[in-house]
Amino acid sequence: MAKRQLSDSEAQILQVTPPAAIPGGEFQIRGRNLSRETRAQVRIGDIEAPVIVGSRDLVIARVPEGAPGGELIVGDSQPWTCDIGIQIADGLHPVANPAVDAQGNVYATFSGSRGQKTPVSVYKIDTSYTTRPFLTDVMNPTGLAFDRDGTLYISSRHDGVVYQATAGGALSVFVEGMGIATGLAFDDEDNLYVGDRSGTVFKISRQRQIYVFTTLEASIAAYHLAFGTDRNLYITGPTTSSFDSVQRVNPEGEVETFYRGLGRPQGIAFDSEGRLYVAASLAGRRGIVRIDADRKADLFLSGPNVVGLAFSPSRSMLVATSNSLFRVDVNIAGRLLS
Numbered sequence: 001m002a003k004r005q006l007s008d009s010e011a012q013i014l015q016v017t018p019p020a021a022i023p024g025g026e027f028q029i030r031g032r033n034l035s036r037e038t039r040a041q042v043r044i045g046d047i048e049a050p051v052i053v054g055s056r057d058l059v060i061a062r063v064p065e066g067a068p069g070g071e072l073i074v075g076d077s078q079p080w081t082c083d084i085g086i087q088i089a090d091g092l093h094p095v096a097n098p099a100v101d102a103q104g105n106v107y108a109t110f111s112g113s114r115g116q117k118t119p120v121s122v123y124k125i126d127t128s129y130t131t132r133p134f135l136t137d138v139m140n141p142t143g144l145a146f147d148r149d150g151t152l153y154i155s156s157r158h159d160g161v162v163y164q165a166t167a168g169g170a171l172s173v174f175v176e177g178m179g180i181a182t183g184l185a186f187d188d189e190d191n192l193y194v195g196d197r198s199g200t201v202f203k204i205s206r207q208r209q210i211y212v213f214t215t216l217e218a219s220i221a222a223y224h225l226a227f228g229t230d231r232n233l234y235i236t237g238p239t240t241s242s243f244d245s246v247q248r249v250n251p252e253g254e255v256e257t258f259y260r261g262l263g264r265p266q267g268i269a270f271d272s273e274g275r276l277y278v279a280a281s282l283a284g285r286r287g288i289v290r291i292d293a294d295r296k297a298d299l300f301l302s303g304p305n306v307v308g309l310a311f312s313p314s315r316s317m318l319v320a321t322s323n324s325l326f327r328v329d330v331n332i333a334g335r336l337l338s
Contacts, residue, residue, distance in 0.1 A: 025302030195223025267308025
């Protein structure tokens with residue numbers, strides 16, 4: 001079928017950035033004739049999106065609550081396909097990444113304020129998006145990570161304990177004395193790394209031998225850990241700076257700055273192609289920042305209060321905010337332990 005010829009006065013979308021958003025996030029729309037005599041009108045599906053900035057060649061629109069994924073239209077333009085997250089859980093309190101098991105069930109914390117004993121520590125959201133309590137006896141749960149056998153590990157920044165939980169929810173202590181224990185990550189040899197936000201990353205073998213892997217500047221909130229396809233450990237930890245960095249640590253524990261220029265970087269994850277995703281602000285815009293191997297950074301997803309992310313077996317991205325969880329169908333595979 002021949003492509004329809006646009007008239008000189010018809011609105012035309014040429015670019016939408018970032019490619020994904022959750023409600024409260026913003027799309028920057030560039031094109032022609034986007035706004036004429038009246039203010040630009042933007043619709044996502046059948047829902048009108050508030051316009052923050054409107055001109056003939058640039059419109060910034062905020063994603064409203066309940067907006068469906070799919071088609072974005074400005075005025076009488078042709079639709080533009082965009083990825084918009086749908087909320088799958090609320091009433092949570094994550095402070096880091098959620099975790100996803102091999103079946104696609106998602107686990108997220110209710111972390112609480114310092115020293116707060118909450119009724120539920122970790123929730124399980126199944127593949128039909130039903131939320132149920134999973135663990136109840138962890139004070140200030142922070143980091144979550146699965147090993148290759150499907151055991152869930154949970155750090156407590158309250159008592160410095162790393163717990164492990166079976167699929168049935170049986171809880172036990174894995175190691176103690178991890179300081180202000182926050183981020184967790186496994187390497188390809190099944191060693192567990194634990195970030196003590198006061199300045200230490202511990203390496204723990206499967207035999208529970210504990211080593212100091214590296215030391216870093218203390219964080220005001222938490223360390224967040226992830227292993228890249230290059231087998232280096234990547235770490236974020238917000239400081240008092242508004243120009244924070246992602247640190248890269250080689251297997252010998254030597255630290256270098258991989259990328260600098262993020263605002264309050266938190267949860268991190270890699271896709272199967274080795275690209276790094278960080279919950280952070282870039283140039284004042286909050287969401288998920290994607291950094292490629294050449295250290296080029298772009299905002300991948302726009303949204304407020306984003307604290308972490310994870311990839312599901314169905315190639316969706318799970319995005320955690322300070323109280324909710326969203327699924328965004330980005331068709332990207334996450335990195336698996338090799």
